Amino acid sequence: MTSGIAITVLFLLLMVASLPVFVAMGIAGFLGFALSKGLDGALYGFTETLWQATHVYELIAIPLFILTGTVMQQSGAGRDLFAVVNAFAGKVRNATGVATILACGIFAAICGSSIATAATVGLVAVPALREQGYGEARAGGFVAAGGTLGILIPPSIPLILYGIITDTSIGQLFIAGVVPGILMMGVFAAYALWSRPQVIAKANEGEDRWTLLRGSVGVLLLPPVIVGAIYLGLFTPTEVGALAVIYVAGLGLLQRRLDARKLVTAVLAATRTTVMLMMLIVFGQYFAHYLTYEEVPQIIAQSITQVPGGPLVTITLVVLVYLLLGMFLESAAMLLISVPIFFPVAMAIGMDPLTFGIFAIMAMEIAQISPPVGINLFTIHGISRIPLERLALGVLPFIGIQIAFLYLIFFMPEIVLWLPGQMK
Numbered sequence: 001m002t003s004g005i006a007i008t009v010l011f012l013l014l015m016v017a018s019l020p021v022f023v024a025m026g027i028a029g030f031l032g033f034a035l036s037k038g039l040d041g042a043l044y045g046f047t048e049t050l051w052q053a054t055h056v057y058e059l060i061a062i063p064l065f066i067l068t069g070t071v072m073q074q075s076g077a078g079r080d081l082f083a084v085v086n087a088f089a090g091k092v093r094n095a096t097g098v099a100t101i102l103a104c105g106i107f108a109a110i111c112g113s114s115i116a117t118a119a120t121v122g123l124v125a126v127p128a129l130r131e132q133g134y135g136e137a138r139a140g141g142f143v144a145a146g147g148t149l150g151i152l153i154p155p156s157i158p159l160i161l162y163g164i165i166t167d168t169s170i171g172q173l174f175i176a177g178v179v180p181g182i183l184m185m186g187v188f189a190a191y192a193l194w195s196r197p198q199v200i201a202k203a204n205e206g207e208d209r210w211t212l213l214r215g216s217v218g219v220l221l222l223p224p225v226i227v228g229a230i231y232l233g234l235f236t237p238t239e240v241g242a243l244a245v246i247y248v249a250g251l252g253l254l255q256r257r258l259d260a261r262k263l264v265t266a267v268l269a270a271t272r273t274t275v276m277l278m279m280l281i282v283f284g285q286y287f288a289h290y291l292t293y294e295e296v297p298q299i300i301a302q303s304i305t306q307v308p309g310g311p312l313v314t315i316t317l318v319v320l321v322y323l324l325l326g327m328f329l330e331s332a333a334m335l336l337i338s339v340p341i342f343f344p345v346a347m348a349i350g351m352d353p354l355t356f357g358i359f360a361i362m363a364m365e366i367a368q369i370s371p372p373v374g375i376n377l378f379t380i381h382g383i384s385r386i387p388l389e390r391l392a393l394g395v396l397p398f399i400g401i402q403i404a405f406l407y408l409i410f411f412m413p414e415i416v417l418w419l420p421g422q423m424k
Contacts, residue, residue: 004294007032011287021333022276022283029287036293049286054278056164057238063274064241065155068248069111069120070266070273075252077219078120081106084212084220086128094199096132097142097192100125104146105153105185109223110244112155113273114331114368118147118376119383126384132199140386141394142192144376148365148402149188151331153181154227155237155244158335158361161281165339168353170237171230172420176354177361178227179419180409184362187401195397218251231423277332284336292340301344311349315410318342319363319403326367331375334367335360354420355413359406366402369395 007028014024033042072078082103089095089102100121108117122143129139151158154174163170213220226244229235235243252258291297304317321342325334339360346356368376371392381388409416 003032003035004291004296007035007290007294008296015328021329022279025280025283025287025333025336029283029290032290032294036290045289046286049289050282052285054282058160058164058170059278059281061155061160061170061238061241062157062277063270064238064245065112065157066116066273066277067266067270068241068244069113069116070269071245071248071252071258071263072107072111072219073116073120073269074262074266075248075255075257077216077248077252078103078107079124080212080216081219082121082124082128084209084216087209087212092193094134094193094195096125096128096199097134097138097195098189100129100142101146101149101185101189101192104143105149105181106220106223108147108150108153108181109155109226110219110248112150112157112160114147114150114365115375115379117150118143118379121146122380122383126380126386130384133197134199136386136390137394138195139394140377140380140384140391141396141398144369144374144380144391145188145395145398147376147379148368148398149181149185151364151368152177152184152358152361154178154230155241156361157277158331158364159357160237161332161335162339162357162360165336166343166353166357168357171233172354172423173357174230174237175227175420175423176358176416179415180358180362180405183415184401184405187405188398191397191401218255219248222247231419233423280332280336284333288336288340297341297344300341301348304345305348314345314349315407318345319406322360322363323366323370323403326363326370326374327372329367331364331367335364338363351410352413352417355409355416358416359409362402362406362409366399369399 011024011028014027015021030042030046033045082099085103086096086099089099092098103121103125104117107121111117125143126139129142130136154177156174156177159173159177160170162168163173222244226240229240230237249258304314307313307317322338325338343356368374371377377388377391380386380391
């Protein structure tokens with residue numbers, strides 16, 4: 001246990017030294033195993049982890065959904081999606097702000113990536129919001145927070161990772177995220193609707209709305225097809241990922257918005273993102289195996305569950321730790337490190353694996369927009385040059401909403417469990 005704590009501290013110091021997270025994980029895990037099992041044991045453990053972590057069939061879904069998102073970016077589907085939602089928002093107060101949240105939710109239901117959602121919708125929405133006088137904080141905050149829906153509304157890449165780590169059905173996890181995702185999107189949109197100062201946009205002509213709808217109907221049909229196919233048991237998440245790639249690529253080609261050059265660009269972008277995630281998965285699993293070998297998760301879980309005050313205090317401690325981790329770790333790294341530790345805690349206080357899966361993903365959402373390293377903040381900063389401190393102010397209300405949702409699903413797990421319980 002002492003060496004486990006020392007190696008964990010080393011991992012944190014390596015991160016403070018600005019090493020990439022997967023490098024810090026790899027060095028810390030290797031040194032830990034070398035001290036415990038010797039150099040041969042550390043090398044054998046790494047090769048074994050490399051084999052086990054990558055030879056998982058469900059992992060194939062990750063590059064497929066990433067590729068779906070990059071193909072949509074290249075085809076300009078995000079621009080059409082925002083335009084049609086904004087047109088139908090009409091003349092309600094803060095219509096463009098509401099449209100931004102809804103467009104993020106719809107795009108999230110296609111690609112499963114928070115960064116892709118924020119970047120694709122943000123390229124169109126941020127200039128429109130700024131032009132209409134929403135201000136930098138609100139313009140960037142709406143898109144950065146709306147982008148977090150990309151990892152809650154299915155398909156969700158982090159939910160795939162969670163399912164692999166905990167041996168939980170990925171199909172059921174996807175369906176479990178539908179109701180919480182829609183509820184959170186609705187609350188986000190309600191906040192955007194009532195936030196001040198309020199902006200009244202010029203109403204769109206009815207003919208324009210239906211013209212935009214006809215041009216975007218192909219994209220709008222994909223989310224219900226994805227969810228419906230999994231819910232009815234027609235396809236596995238991996239098969240749905242493959243069909244989604246074929247669908248968006250075919251749609252882009254038919255609309256003459258894709259060509260060979262754009263497809264190659266989309267494939268290269270998806271490859272870079274996939275490689276980054278796979279490095280995190282391999283080294284994250286290696287580091288997690290070391291912590292498990294030293295029984296660090298079990299001891300931490302036992303310590304947390306023995307704190308006086310019952311399950312409410314226990315879950316509050318978990319929330320506080322997640323908030324702290326989210327300030328320093330990227331969401332995928334946070335998931336790989338925290339789930340082996342907190343999953344036993346959740347089981348000990350009676351949470352269902354599906355409920356804790358959605359709980360953990362909501363915590364990842366907070367990490368996406370928590371300063372100083374919230375990746376969505378940097379994404380929006382990169383495409384808009386809005387100062388990070390302004391973006392941080394813009395997302396604070398959404399962080400409060402997400403924290404409230406963590407407690408909501410803890411006290412009302414039926415929100416998560418009802419729809420999976422209806423699956424055939």
